[in-house]
Amino acid sequence: MTDRIEELLGRASEAFGPPGFESDVRQIIKSELDPFCDVSYDKMGSVICRKKGTSSSPKVMIAAHMDEVGFMVEAVRPDGAASFVQLGGWSAEELPGTAVTLRTDQGDLRGVIGSIPVHFRRGKTPDAQMKFAADQMFVDFGAKNGEDAERFGVRPGTPVVPFTEFSKLDPGDMYMGKAWDNRAGCVVMIETIHRLRHEDHPNEVYAVGTVQEEVGARGARTSSRLIEPDLAIVLEGSPARDTLNVSNTQGAEVGKGPQIRYYDPTMVPNRALVDLVIETAERHGIQYQVVVRRDGGTDGQSIHTTGVGVPSMVISVPCRYIHSPASLMSGTDLENTVQLLLSFLKEYDAAAHKKLGEF
Numbered sequence: 001m002t003d004r005i006e007e008l009l010g011r012a013s014e015a016f017g018p019p020g021f022e023s024d025v026r027q028i029i030k031s032e033l034d035p036f037c038d039v040s041y042d043k044m045g046s047v048i049c050r051k052k053g054t055s056s057s058p059k060v061m062i063a064a065h066m067d068e069v070g071f072m073v074e075a076v077r078p079d080g081a082a083s084f085v086q087l088g089g090w091s092a093e094e095l096p097g098t099a100v101t102l103r104t105d106q107g108d109l110r111g112v113i114g115s116i117p118v119h120f121r122r123g124k125t126p127d128a129q130m131k132f133a134a135d136q137m138f139v140d141f142g143a144k145n146g147e148d149a150e151r152f153g154v155r156p157g158t159p160v161v162p163f164t165e166f167s168k169l170d171p172g173d174m175y176m177g178k179a180w181d182n183r184a185g186c187v188v189m190i191e192t193i194h195r196l197r198h199e200d201h202p203n204e205v206y207a208v209g210t211v212q213e214e215v216g217a218r219g220a221r222t223s224s225r226l227i228e229p230d231l232a233i234v235l236e237g238s239p240a241r242d243t244l245n246v247s248n249t250q251g252a253e254v255g256k257g258p259q260i261r262y263y264d265p266t267m268v269p270n271r272a273l274v275d276l277v278i279e280t281a282e283r284h285g286i287q288y289q290v291v292v293r294r295d296g297g298t299d300g301q302s303i304h305t306t307g308v309g310v311p312s313m314v315i316s317v318p319c320r321y322i323h324s325p326a327s328l329m330s331g332t333d334l335e336n337t338v339q340l341l342l343s344f345l346k347e348y349d350a351a352a353h354k355k356l357g358e359f
């Protein structure tokens with residue numbers, strides 16, 4: 001992986017961006033792609049980067065959501081700590097002790113997610129010892145009381161994300177950071193369009209950083225209505241299961257290439273499109289894996305039913321421990337995902353698109 005991509009990964013991972021507060025990530029995408037794309041926005045804040053090709057059709061939408069799972073302050077308690085609600089799905093048992101960043105009008109603050117210490121849960125029933133719930137937790141940012149918290153700038157509505165430093169795990173090609181779901185997809189999108197600027201492609205590409213995926217794929221809905229794409233590829237950082245002691249880990253391992261998704265509960269992808277991407281990977285010797293998901297969903301749930309329907313699919317960088325304060329991904333997987341998407345975009349033309357609509 002080049003130093004430039006590694007630096008971009010670090011900036012993207014450490015950027016602040018829970019649902020509804022994606023401005024830092026939006027600025028990264030804009031600054032990276034503005035020199036060779038036409039940049040616009042939908043009215044929810046999704047950033048749309050239009051890259052012209054040798055033909056204006058088909059219109060290919062590449063969607064990568066900018067938001068990460070996070071929190072929002074619900075209320076400030078008399079003791080100065082803050083209760084919170086979750087923005088997106090968290091496993092509550094992973095949260096106690098998590099260092100966090102609170103973004104206030106006065107600047108960013110550090111804090112920690114607190115809960116009842118184990119010492120005070122000893123002697124309770126096993127259920128009471130093990131049970132964690134978000135409404136039993138709070139953010140402690142050093143305020144002594146409610147007035148102190150007000151002085152710090154913390155109030156209901158203050159957004160919060162984990163504080164995790166980006167790191168390369170040497171030796172090897174593994175990277176640790178927060179928000180690989182979906183900063184991994186954002187970096188794949190940025191790097192692919194960077195490389196595409198020197199290549200002819202027989203289509204028009206719309207690279208879209210969408211907002212509020214983690215709370216209902218909302219920006220994907222508004223941006224796809226604006227673009228009216230002919231085709232959509234959703235880029236994700238999706239969960240790897242290779243550290244679990246289970247037998248059905250096929251297609252969900254770090255280091256074995258991008259995931260090509262056959263199914264999740266929110267979308268049955270266009271099978272002809274999936275097959276075409278697999279053929280592209282095999283023709284170019286790009287490692288890949290296929291996966292069927294029992295749960296979860298992506299921006300595809302909103303895009304594929306836009307208008308009269310949009311042939312859509314999901315390509316993911318597999319990541320360990322997503323929706324937690326720190327997760328791991330492989331630089332080789334990210335590079336293979338870029339190579340696969342780039343190869344597809346350089347070849348996908350009107351004739352290939354026509355075949356997707358032949359039922």
